[in-house]
Amino acid sequence: AQLDTLDIIVLAALLVGTIAYFTKGTYWAVYGDPYGNSLATSNGAAKAGKSRNILEKLDESDKNCVVFYGSQTGTAEDYASRIAKEGHSRFGLNTMVADLEDYDFDNLDQFPDDKLAVFVLATYGEGEPTDNAVEFYEFINSDDISFSEGASAEDKPLANLKYVAFGLGNNTYEHYNSMVRNVDKALTKLGGTRLGAAGEGDDGAGTMEEDFLAWKEPMWTAVAETLGLEEREAVYEPVFSITEKPELDAEADEVYLGEPNKNHLEGSQKGPFNANNPFIAPITESTELFTVKDRNCLHMDISIAGSNLSYTTGDHIAIWPNNPGKEVDRFLSILGLASKRNTVVAVKGLDPTAKVPFPSPTTYDAIARFHMEICAPVSRQLVSAIAQFAPNDDVKAEMAKLGSDKDYFHAKVTERNLNLAQLFDILTKGEPWTQIPFSLMIEGLLKLQPRYYSISSSSLVQKDKISITAVVESISKPGAPHILKGVTTNYLLALKQKQHGDPDPDPHGLNYAITGPRNKYDGVHVPVHVRHSNFKLPSDPSKPIVMVGPGTGVAPFRGFVQERAAQAKAGQKVGKTILFFGCRRKQEDYIYAEEWEQYKNDLGDSFEMHTAFSRDGPDKVYVQHLIEKHADDVNKLLDQKAYFYVCGDAANMAHDVNNLLGKLIASHRNVSAEKGKEIVKAMKASNQYQEDVW
Template sequence: MSHVLTQLTQAVREQLSQLSSDDLRWMSGYLAGLADAKAGTGSVVAAPAATAAASRPLLVLYGSQTGNAEGVAKTFADAAKAAGLDVTLASMAGFKAKKLSDAQDIALVVSTHGDGEAPDDAIALHELLGSKRAPDLSQTRFSVLALGDSSYPLFCQTGKDFDERLAAAGSERLLTIKEADVEFQATAQAWQDELLAALADAAPQVQSAAEVSSSAAPQPTRANPMSAEVLAVHPLTIDAGHEVYHLELDVPSLSYQPGDALGIVAQQSDALVQAVLDATRLNADEPVTLDGKKVRLFDALKGKELTTLHPKTVAELQLSEGEGQLPERIRTRSESLTAQQLIDALKPLAPRLYSIASSPKEAEGEVHLTIALVAFEAEGQARFGVASGLVSRLEAGDELKVYVQPNNRFRLPDADKPVIMIGPGTGMAPFRAFMQEREATQAQGRNWLFFGSRHLRNDFLYQTEWQRWLSEGQLSKLSLAFSRDQQDKIYVQHRLKEEGAEVWQWLNDGAYLYVCGDGERMAKDVHQALADLIASHGNTDGETYLNELRAQGRYLRDVY
């Protein structure tokens, strides 16, 4: 740096120290404009209107388990920026509660998973706001959009908690809480429009949603998926009854990263729809109204949830208690049922999400999935999962409607960092993508996989790939647990405890922990095994240590 530039920098700092925070925000925009103009034409631009200075800083904060809340938050943040707001977008992961008071306006989007549980990245902030350490937010305003699944008793509970706790900390509600079910798009859009209008009323220079236009090219989304051609589909397992399929799709224009999920937008099979019609004795060609349009009952049922039945559906159709799909449970209904009543009572069929099992650096222009077939028998009839059954029937050349569900909470760390991957069954899928990525980028960090399934002979998914990575040194260690190959069942949590000393050493060396798979039992058992081995070998409280890892972004889970 020259002597003249040094003196100039010192003089600028002295002048800036006398400015308020709003003045500094305005100045930063002005200087950015000067820089852009200098780089483009060399001319100087006029000072911008003090829009940012006049608007209150807006914090868009999200807590997400599957990526839906994150996607909604990013969409809202983009719209708010286009409307002229001073926006900061942030994940709750590692977010300091004291920074809430700096925002003035807070737009919070958060999901609920499991039995009313907060997403992993929201746990710390959720707990802090519910404690005596919650900051004073009396100078702020807020609005909460809560995502959930109303088939669970504690619907949107985490969002409700945040709404109550922000208000208890003194913050003023801009809008009453909005609660969105599985089909959240319409509610999310309404929340965005209402919140932008409320902010525009408070600051007239801010544009409402109606005034904001977007020129961005449409991208494949849940509402607007793309068609992908099937390149290959084949079973990874041998024995019937526990089939797992490897699927390769041609997606030359699709952008994704290891850790993301792919959404399959499927329809119900003709066989299941016909079984519903047989059980209800309704005419397949009878017209019904769906989304304001007249369609055949058969076609309407193709896009309805017939396998996982919502409690409201069960109540409205007076279905029998217990498990089973719609054809079996609707037979006990005694009174007559019209076609329109049936359609109105059923929820739309949600896309099925699968962890991506490939890296775009290895499988360029393709995306790979690992899908276990859901199959069972009901009243002598074969029944299948919506997407997994579809995949089992696919052939090369067929097409699927798909979109990427980003998962920024499940990313690889820096290339030199060690990783411990725990993924039994198809939970292995994202770790295949991780290994492909690390191999392609020549990452030097160590890699350790814990994998488990029923039998070594039938269920060791991608066995030759993992053995090659192990023999070539890309995979540092492989710990296997095949539960049915000996008298006593052995699962990945048992292997973790057996390897406890070395796992603890890896954690001390800065390893990142990843868990993928069943969230009901496996993830909880693995969590407890980790807490136990940390307490045993680290002489510290395991739960506290894991919470610290989570806050550091080193304990990452993709569970379902």
């Protein structure tokens, strides 16, 4: 038989993969981090040759309180800034915010007893530290920890350390808030003294903000008491200076119009591409996967050829969005900045420790469009802080009420999915809010975050082309004045429409600047970087696997099955490959229906797909029901050490499947329910059970 080009590519990839497997990646080490996003490259302090000594830094900048953050998506960083600001404005603490990865911790035993360290720590995935907290976490938990003065754990080396701790977690994960819990335990064990309770915010219950607000008051009381601080009338003090530069034209070469860094500004994007430096990638193909008109699910192929980026099946790709023009206009108008949108501004930290979250000089337009989460839910604390700058006394009173009454705020703002500009607009009926210092907007709004997508292709089959599978977010709620449009997915939808020369490329009037700053993303391009994940196929393809992925949860499994089909075609022995998939209707949102048929041809009996269509029959059938129906097979495969994978909705499905598996094991192996749960736990610990949930 003749080999076609794809076969040859796949065979070559298999050979390379086999060498990589047997050499355990030794040869790759020569080329550095295969994912192009190693921690070392993003290590700001080290790279800039700055000191990694936090005690020196505190002394130099005359600070007595450092707020460290371990943050993945920017939320923990935002809470850290808020604590730092409040500590200063209410209690006169001289605070600074610090990225955990910018400092060393072996001199924490010298931390002066009249200073305060605050740790704001997000827990990531399966109880892991965020990327920037890995080194700190390993240090503080190491069995043979030793400090610069030679003190060991038994000496209670942190007896001088006074600290405060707040964690950001999600109760739908098993290791809920494990970062803050473990760090707190470690610090206490080493002799540190915690002030106040260790706070725990719960994203799973949607109460992060309220948990934070409830935790911080008693914490401040404890801090004030211990450090002998007096509360003062909080006056707003800006963190950033914003200087308008009318002499500079927005088109001038040195003005950032949304470019993420200097290389991009100078028009020569250079690797390594990572979380600080996106690659402007061509979208080579985009298609609609649903057949209904009112919902969209996008399949996109993104080329990383020539970028030196690489991925392995199961990794994530980050898409760097920009905000829709419609919301940028609303935001600038309501702040009275519409006529100044292209005015050049230089933004600087008023304190040497304050980091400006985007490059400067830039314009108001670029800040709102490319750098701030202007569409995000509004925080109650921000509403409180802004109240004093409302345009009149009635609105001031209403803002103060919203800021202080949790239930009222929930009903009026959160429940109605309002963003900040929409709230302002409603409160003043369009009258602009011209008294708000722009610094407060930069401080109060999150930095615009890349969104992650589970890569839905196999790196073996298409090493330079990353596929994604994304549902376009569009939420209308009764009583809400606007339809909530997901920032990134609607941006991707607009790009798809452009690619297809759609006569009506902007059905919702969102008006994205899809050609990017200075048209640098013209054609059909999107800024991306790749993130490594632990969600991985067994290295031996003959091992059986069971996958549970309803809806877009099937994304990584398209990659898994694509890979195993290629391996089977190349003559490798491939083990049982079972996929449980669910969606609403076979004719509407059964994504990749034809591809699955193709994979069945390639894999033969080793591939089984079980589908649940919740709205096609009289009874609602979900993947959980399918698993129950095929419980015997699942149990048998688990006995043969099958890998078990779950992807998709963290809040309900993943949780249910986890519990169901425990029960299934208990009943099939005749052990107690408790033992069933333990077995599932052990499977997770040994990576036999893997989750990719969001």
